[in-house]
Amino acid sequence: MSNLSLMLLECCDMCQASVGFLSPVLTTDPRVCLICGDRATGLHYGIISCEGCKGFFKRSICNKRVYRCSRDKNCEMSRKQRNRCQYCRLLKCLQMGMNRKAIREDGMPGGRNKSIGPVQITDEEIERIMSGQEFKEEASLPEHTWSNNGDSSDHSSPSNGASEGNQPSPASTLSSNRSVEMNGGYTAALRDQYMNTPMNTPYQLLPHLFSYHAQSGLLAPQPRSLYPQSHPLVLQLVAAEDLAPLTTPMLIEDGYKVTQVELFALLCRLADELLFRQISWIKKLPFFCELSIEDYTCLLSSTWQELILLSCLTIYSAQIFGDLADVTAKYTPSEDEMQGFSENGMEVMERLIYLFRKFHQLKVSNEEYACMKAINFLNQDIRGLTNVSQLEQLNKRYWYVCQDYTEYKYPHQPKRFPEIMMCLPEIRFMAGKLVNVPLEQLPLLFKAVLHSCKSSLISYRTGSSPCLTSTGTSPGN
Incomplete structure (x- = not known):
């Protein structure tokens, strides 16, 4: 059998395994995204999904985002409604079996874990991810500090985005030894990075609105100048x-x-x-x-x-x-x-x-x-x-x-x-x-x-x- 035939058979097995495990409805139409019902583009992180949900899941995990749902954590997920609640969208990604460990740590295209099919995790594991607890333990840092590479303990972003799930929240990249250098938490290095040169690094610099909230109160307000840029x-x-x-x-x-x-x-x-x-x-x-x-x-x-x-x-x-x-x-x-x-x-x-x-x-x-x-x-x-x-x-x-x-x-x-x-x-x-x-x-x-x-x-x-x-x-x- 030719290599091409073997590849085709492997792809078919992957699709059948994913569809059979997750949703009987997709047996008749394997091109439907399991998260929002949009047209799927393939097998992404273990399940069949569209490009939108694939990208959303990758950004959420890479950036260690913690979302909030303002309703009952059961918001409708459809092509038109998926952008109304980031929390429920990520929750469904995890419930449907998206494999967060298949995402490359550097945020670049291409998975680093070649395991086939969705993953099953417990409700307790899902809750740890949704609450940000797992990210905090991975970082091994106190909740009120920042790490050197910007992967903080809590990359909380504003709740309930409406235009494709997003209020992006660019984060601070404070070095740990200068994390409280200024009230508001900026360094000159960060300013140079975002103001003066185009950034080619992955989108991982997101401020934590909730931990930032607490950090701001550590120091008494100090008058300062507006950055010239x-x-x-x-x-x-x-x-x-x-x-x-x-x-x-x-x-x-x-x-x-x-x-x-x-x-x-x-x-x-x-x-x-x-x-x-x-x-x-x-x-x-x-x-x-x-x-x-x-x-x-x-x-x-x-x-x-x-x-x-x-x-x-x-x-x-x-x-x-x-x-x-x-x-x-x-x-x-x-x-x-x-x-x-x-x-x-x-x-x-x-x-x-x-x-x-x-x-x-x-x-x-x-x-x-x-x-x-x-x-x-x-x-x-x-x-x-x-x-x-x-x-x-x-x-x-x-x-x-x-x-x-x-x-x-x-x-x-x-x-x-x-x-x-x-x-x-x-x-x-x-x-x-x-x-x-x-x-x-x-x-x-x-x-x-x-x-x-x-x-x-x-x-x-x-x-x-x-x-x-x-x-x-x-x-x-």
């Missing part, structure tokens, strides 16, 4: 933003009753203007020439809802929670509209109100907003991208710039940067939920959210406690 990058991002007020008319005569159709038309017009501003923003980005038009199109089509939501909560919040709230106050929903408001709409309403209060508390500056927007946009896990490595480098660059600026500007708020970054996964999640709200429910949803948020603002100013107004009791006028 950060200042021009922040200015370039801010210059790309259109900070002028929205031009969509949101004034209305006293006594006029707004109909559902009129309010919906206004919301559509606002969305059009906000989307047009995002397209114009892309062309002004300092790294515009570094990526292809195809990648920009892919990024914008996947993140435009998130960019709009972020801008509404920050630079346009005065108009959205002021002028638009005044218009929605003149819209009175019918009983049928009130009764037909879905449970999904209620959840969206409550979480949008939470986001508003969080941003109102943080008072995000234009500089922080510009960095957050760039970080959210540069999502290297979105499907269909052609230059993933370049996106990773750009994402890390602006993550570091944002952390540098925030620590410099707010030295007495050591937890500010993690809190700001943790808002991005929530925005991504909410943008995905908003898309699923029926169009006819949007006027009532905006009325309820804006009324409650405006009431909160009044309560903050008067010193009383803000109360969350439910949809069923929101006033008609």
